[in-house]
Amino acid sequence: MSILSGISICVAFLYNVSMKQSQLFTKTRREAPTDEVSKNAILLTRAGFIHKEMAGVYSLLPLGLRVIKKIENIIREEMNALGAQEIELTTFQSKELWEKTNRWDDKVVDVWYKIRDDDIGLGFTHEEPLTAIAKEYVQSYRDLPFSAYQFQTKFRRELRAKSGILRGREFLMKDLYSFCRTQEEHDKFYNKVKTAYQNIFARTGIGELTYFTEASGGSFGKTSHEFQTLTEAGEDAIYITDEGRKEAINGEMAEKKDGLKKTVEVGNIFPLGTRFSEALGLYFTDENGDKKPVIMGSYGIGLGRLMGTIAEVFGDDKGLIWPEEVAPFKVHLLSLSEGTKKFADEAYDKLTRAGVEVLYDDRDARAGEKFADADLIGIPMRVVVGEKALASGMLEVKSRASGETRELSLKELINELA
């Protein structure tokens, strides 16, 4: 597991820093979509981040994809730091493989989407195919431990797909799988993943609201763990056992039923034991020549659900509020009139060249419309170039989250951000 973590480079994931709003092909809309009831879907649709194709199925528009890519990169950094190796498994899954673990039959697993006239299912998770791949490469204790992860689209037949992007029928997931020799080795890795997940939720801005929660293991065993985030939109409930350590018990397992808080599950980690390795024949020979089944774990985070949760918990009656690390842009620059355009063009150019990600509202629109759009889109820092800027050179800088307003020169602003 000793990939030189921490030392890393940018492999040409070159992203356009900045963008003029007049060029963005999406627009905000004043009215809530008539077919949505959830706050996250209403705000994200009105602001032009997502487009609904059908219930539980949403396309990502330019602003939405930028948020998802930032979440993806935060997760990738934390996964690489664990020494996990990135892969990409397929959607198409064969009946033959999944019958071996007794997870093909619709009576056993009721979330499968399957292809008409074919024995092909669409992967709703990937324990089976990765265990089958591991079997080709694992023989002895020297081939273990290892872990691998992917960002991959999952498909699940959900009857109650009405929570916007919190519960999708098609959704992007990071799934990590670990393969260890002993229970002790597994437990150690499991705890490292717990810490990585805490880092991910802290960095995406929901750390303070998120609890490490003991839950039932479902079909996999006695217990598993979830990360649950406080929100009235949640379909789960937790009983908080330690506020300081952010620990809780899933409502389904709690003995006390009063004081349960509504939450949404933003991550889960499962000890799989030898459930899949035994069914699919993934064994290794240990130091003593004994044949043993590999001990596995699986660890998931839904990226769309995480974006939806952030929209849900921070959004207010004016719109979205993005935490710094996942915001589509860092600065929303507004030029208020034809007269301020030259100054604003220059500010846009200088900020962009300093590496600051700017969405520049250069449109020929009323100031009130620009202010409303900025609140709706929810970029952390709003910078207004008004008449005052022409006179004194001072820009009005407003925090979307706190509402706090300051006046800064362009130079001071660049120094603060670059």
Next chain:
Amino acid sequence: MSILSGISICVAFLYNVSMKQSQLFTKTRREAPTDEVSKNAILLTRAGFIHKEMAGVYSLLPLGLRVIKKIENIIREEMNALGAQEIELTTFQSKELWEKTNRWDDKVVDVWYKIRDDDIGLGFTHEEPLTAIAKEYVQSYRDLPFSAYQFQTKFRRELRAKSGILRGREFLMKDLYSFCRTQEEHDKFYNKVKTAYQNIFARTGIGELTYFTEASGGSFGKTSHEFQTLTEAGEDAIYITDEGRKEAINGEMAEKKDGLKKTVEVGNIFPLGTRFSEALGLYFTDENGDKKPVIMGSYGIGLGRLMGTIAEVFGDDKGLIWPEEVAPFKVHLLSLSEGTKKFADEAYDKLTRAGVEVLYDDRDARAGEKFADADLIGIPMRVVVGEKALASGMLEVKSRASGETRELSLKELINELA
């Protein structure tokens, strides 16, 4: 279209620079898989880049994903330079939408995969959903032109899925769509895409072998254009009309049938005219107040097919040969014995800290096995730490492509690469 192209930053796509081969969970294999006939699938499987799930469906293992991500980033840079906006549409597609363009019926489109007991199809292309999205945002001439692209997995029912990753039933595609006001505006953008594609094929190493080819427009119109790469493994054929300008005519359209060369199609660009905008009602009001249909184009590159083509055209009897910009690592560092390990560890550490991507063969294995693996995996530069390095400090540096061998000190090597 004036996103500040050229100015871009790395948005935390932090990739592990380097890796020890002892940690890589895949291994090479000596024997060709019994169920493959194509060179690309045989080499990529033996070297541990891909895993076959079923005919035409391949998972990407760590080395394979690194190549795909490098191809993806080259394409992303060229798309962003065009001013195209990145999005991500969904796999699930509704019957209702596709019936409007008469592309739902299996008798009209025979490549659909459809979900059992549901009116859901798996997208094999995305003209329909993006046109429907554009309709929500386009009213007047001021909302045009724009273009949007995605990296998205497509599903196509292919009967002859026997060319390895050249022809998949599930495959990753970059698809770009353009929306213009006039034929002249469309033609101008179409030509810019042609240049972007030439850049992409040049950067991925197949520029000299790739021809801009006039082809039939299929169901979309009179003509389209393809990018065809010379290879005996190809299922297409072209007649070269201008060797210097790398221009050709698709064999199906050529009048002369002798002198046709076998090729694989690595990209295609289609003028769509108003085929989709009229069917789906995507109109705009021009400067004179007249209502007109939007003029569209679509432009595809299959990323797996491009990786397979590179494997096919450059691979030799010893294994893969990756061009510099798409190689999974830049250097394959080999330590030949227990005695050279300390020197090699230090070289690995220094190269990695200098930002060079190194795969370090630190395994306890015979020198012959390490040489064979290096040839099979095909990293551009092989650096051997043998007994000579201990005595003189000189490393043996060999080019995988040319076979040329040089001796360099570690310092000279770092200066050359960093």
